[in-house]
Amino acid sequence: MRKEIKELYASYGVDVFEALRKLKETKISLHCWQLDDVKGFEGDGDLTGGIQTTGNYLGRARNFKELTQDLDKALSYIPGSKKINLHAIYQTGKIVERCDVGPEQFKEWVSYAKSRGLGLDYNPTIFSHPMLVDGLSLSSPEEKVREYWIKHCVNGLKITEMFGKELGQKSLMNIWIPDGLKDTPADRIGPRMRLKDSLDKILAGYKYDKKVMDVSVESKVFGIGVESYTVGSNEFYLNYASSRNICCLLDTGHFHPTENVADKISSMYTFYNKLAFHVSRPVRWDSDHVLKLNDDLQDVADELVKCDGLKRSYIGLDYFDASINRIAAMVIGARNMEKALLRALLTPWKLLKEAQDRYDHTRVLSLQEEIKTLPWGEVWNEYLKRQNMVSDAKMFEEIKEYENKVLVNRK
Ligand code: RNT
Numbered sequence: 040m041r042k043e044i045k046e047l048y049a050s051y052g053v054d055v056f057e058a059l060r061k062l063k064e065t066k067i068s069l070h071c072w073q074l075d076d077v078k079g080f081e082g083d084g085d086l087t088g089g090i091q092t093t094g095n096y097l098g099r100a101r102n103f104k105e106l107t108q109d110l111d112k113a114l115s116y117i118p119g120s121k122k123i124n125l126h127a128i129y130q131t132g133k134i135v136e137r138c139d140v141g142p143e144q145f146k147e148w149v150s151y152a153k154s155r156g157l158g159l160d161y162n163p164t165i166f167s168h169p170m171l172v173d174g175l176s177l178s179s180p181e182e183k184v185r186e187y188w189i190k191h192c193v194n195g196l197k198i199t200e201m202f203g204k205e206l207g208q209k210s211l212m213n214i215w216i217p218d219g220l221k222d223t224p225a226d227r228i229g230p231r232m233r234l235k236d237s238l239d240k241i242l243a244g245y246k247y248d249k250k251v252m253d254v255s256v257e258s259k260v261f262g263i264g265v266e267s268y269t270v271g272s273n274e275f276y277l278n279y280a281s282s283r284n285i286c287c288l289l290d291t292g293h294f295h296p297t298e299n300v301a302d303k304i305s306s307m308y309t310f311y312n313k314l315a316f317h318v319s320r321p322v323r324w325d326s327d328h329v330l331k332l333n334d335d336l337q338d339v340a341d342e343l344v345k346c347d348g349l350k351r352s353y354i355g356l357d358y359f360d361a362s363i364n365r366i367a368a369m370v371i372g373a374r375n376m377e378k379a380l381l382r383a384l385l386t387p388w389k390l391l392k393e394a395q396d397r398y399d400h401t402r403v404l405s406l407q408e409e410i411k412t413l414p415w416g417e418v419w420n421e422y423l424k425r426q427n428m429v430s431d432a433k434m435f436e437e438i439k440e441y442e443n444k445v446l447v448n449r450k
């Protein structure tokens with residue numbers, strides 16, 4: 040990197056090397072489900088629960104071996120500190136009934152992560168399964184259905200605790216359920232009271248070690264087939280998490296398209312010490328498109344930095360595009376998350392805040408626009424270089440090569 044670049048940023052009070060150090064320490068949890076269209080290893084069942092992958096690009100990973108092979112390929116292009124985000128459906132060895140998936144089924148993942156210095160996060164899989172009766176799980180009117188999923192989640196706490204203990208990196212268990220109704224509900228509060236009760240039973244079901252793990256709950260505004268009512272709404276989980284002292288998870292695709300998710304972050308940090316994310320890109324709906332380096336993503340990264348949230352957040356990615364090379368999708372999205380964080384770390388927030396506080400809104404606007412043309416791309420290339428990673432252009436070439444050598448053989 041040219042010396043002038045460092046000096047240019049220093050003239051705004053920004054230390055480039057400090058920014059690079061902070062960026063490198065920020066953990067990004069990579070969602071393994073981008074590599075196999077959220078299918079998992081349990082069999083050939085369809086994806087249900089109001090989420091969908093579209094496309095049929097060649098080379099989907101079909102088992103642990105292929106998935107970890109692709110993951111290794113993707114990891115070799117993603118700079119910084121990384122974790123892998125898993126779902127119950129990625130259990131390995133002899134497949135067991137979903138409600139019985141426990142630490143035993145994730146031993147292979149733990150040794151995979153250990154050998155690569157990665158952390159792991161966990162999600163119970165409460166979709167794509169016959170025990171979702173009429174689309175309902177933890178809020179079902181049937182006790183046996185609720186009990187089934189409560190058991191699944193209690194076992195999930197044990198898995199997550201094992202991740203945290205074995206890998207020496209705090210692990211997150213995130214609960215998302217698809218429960219909702221297609222048309223106007225007759226009863227809205229009933230399912231919500233049942234969901235509250237089920238969640239309480241999960242938390243009481245196993246006294247996990249809070250030093251090694253956290254639990255989060257993920258809200259949603261609606262899903263395909265459940266357009267009129269979602270049991271686990273934002274208000275529901277805000278109140279639940281705050282009263283039970285657990286985390287909220289904001290999925291950036293789970294709000295009305297005109298809502299600014301980034302604006303929520305500072306309100307959340309006013310009352311919560313920690314926050315979890317599924318960073319995604321909605322296109323008209325919760326479409327889970329690959330992250331682009333757009334204003335929405337930049338706003339989220341900016342708020343994380345300004346709120347001093349980098350060490351107080353679980354940053355997970357959540358998108359699944361089956362219409363393009365899945366490894367490239369994973370890498371492009373992850374690199375964009377990192378680029379957005381880098382730009383946020385290179386922003387002179389101190390100058391901007393001072394201008395706002397002396398009511399100099401003209402200066403705020405001019406500075407906000409001025410910094411957009413600063414040469415952050417050169418700093419990005421320096422970041423890649425320091426971690427022995429190839430450029431964006433070379434990355435694409437190499438992944439294409441892998442497609443022609445490895446992925447084409449997966450028929
Ligand atoms: C669905 C939620 C959920 C899933 C993953 C697979 O709308 O975003 O987080 O995408 O857990």
Ligand code: ZN
Nearest residue numbers: 257290317357
């Ligand atoms: Zn999500």
